[in-house]
Amino acid sequence: MKIKTGKGSVTLVVLLAIWSVSAIASLPGLAVSPILGDLNKVFPKVTDLEIQMLTSLPSLLIIPFVLLSGKLSEGRDKLKILIVGLSIFFLSGVACLFARSMAWLIVISCILGVGAGMVIPLSTGLIVDYFTGDSRVRQLGYSSAINNLTLVVATAVTGYLAEVNWHLPFLVYTLPGISLALSFFLRRSRSTPEPEQSIQMRHKRIDRGKLVGLMLFYFFATYAVLAIAFYASFLVDDYKISSSFSGVLISLFFLAIMLPGLFIDRIIRALKQNVNLVSLGLVCAGLLCVGIFRDKTMLVVGALLTGFGYGVIQPVIYDKAATIAPPRSATLALSFVMAMNYLAVMICPFIMDMFRHLFHTHSDRFPFFFNAALVFALAAVTWFRRGNFTLGLDESYYKN
Structure with a gap:
């Protein structure tokens, strides 16, 4: 079976190899989350700082190695x-299964972050190498969908495994072994050079102005929607709803992020230069729904709207990042943009705490109202700047 790339075709197994890299890009930190509450029992002398280090240090290391891999x-x-990245990722995952102390878990997780950081920009960089034009947009959408679907499924699986044995959730870190095996087929089937008429060929170097715009927009969009992932559980508890519902809400949020990726090319064709305007509108409406209503149904609607809006923004930003650089520098441009996702995850709580202190409030609804207001303000700017490359889709993008 042959899959069209816009500059030829690839076999199904090559496409599966590329998809497998997309599937593991969100795994770092995943295995740890279901067992955080049990680590104090497993290691009675462990401190809260050590637990925080287990989750934050790998993410901190991912960012520089994402950029290094791109360079x-x-x-x-x-x-x-x-x-090399997959090997480090896989071997670190295996080592986590045999760790017997918190210190070793922290060290191994940091090494895992190094491997993951090397792999992450290539999860989209490979798509840019093998695909172009509409085919690339479609595949970037699929990549985003696969990434988020893996996140939902693996979170459920690790939660179950954690009930059996605290070591078992680390099995998800061995999934890069599958990508490692499939990488053999990528070596046998190299990508075809970008066609001369491609928009990428018009660039001699990365367009830094557009890159900075995309980085800031992606950071903001990610920060805005993280209110669901970080603060929904506190809101659900405040509403006196079962704590298990917050897990359902967050899972639905990630599923909603996945959905637009399955038909992102059709969404772009339908919305054209309004694609980000509509997406920001959905995010704003979703955050307001979660902040205003106490009803479970409306909370679900809010999570779905927020996730869907962000699910449109993400692959569009990735594709734009690929178009502002020559083929040899496309992965580097993508690495700068993708690093913004991890930066937003790391500093989102600090930003929110700063504004809570500034407004003298500890309300659990504040993160949703505040972020909705910020998104609304950006949507208003986008209304007037729909022809702008970052906020809309300019003429050069249509010609791609």
Whole structure:
């Protein structure tokens, strides 16, 4: 079976290899989350700081290695970088299964963050190498969908495994072994050079102005929707709803992020330069629904609207990042943009705490109202700047 790439075709197994890299991009930190509450029992002398280090240090290391991987991809064989990153990721995951102390878990998780950081930009960089035009937009949508679906499924699985044994959730960190095995097929079927008429070929270097715009927009969008992932559980508890519902709400949020990726090319064709305006509108409406209503149904609606809006924004930003650089620098441009996701995850609680202190409030609804107001303000700007490359879709993007 052959899959069209916009500049030829690839076999199904090559496509599966590329998809498998997309599937593991969100795994770092995943295995730890279901067992955080049990680590004090497993290691009685462990401190809260050590538990925080277990979750934050790997994420902190991911960012520089995402950028390093992007930079190395300019002058070196991307597949070699991928194989090294996957090997570190996989071997660290295996090592986590045998860790017997918190100190070793922290060290191994940091090494895992290094491997994951090397792999993450290639989860989209490979798609940019193998696909172009509409085919690339479609595949970036699929990549986003696979990434978020894996996050939902793996979270459920690790939660179950954690009830059996605290070591078992780390099994999800061995999934890069599948990508490692499939990388053999990528080596056998190299990507075809970008066609001369591609918009990428018009660039001699990365358009820094557009890159900075995309980075800021992606950081803001990610920060805005993280209110669901970080603060929904506190809101549900305040509403006197069963704590298990917050898990359902967050899972539905990630499922909603997944859905637009399955038909992102059709969404772009339908909305054109209004694509980000409509997406921001959905995010704003979703955050308001969660903040205003106490009814379970409306909370679900809010989570779905927020997730769907962000699910449109994400692959569009990735595709734009690929178009502002020559082929050899596309992965580097993507690495800068993707690093914003991890930066937003790390500092979102600090930003929110700062504004809570500024407004003298500890209300559990505040994160949703405040972020909704920020999104509304950006949507208003977007209304007047729909022809702008970052906020809308300008003419150069249509020609791609």
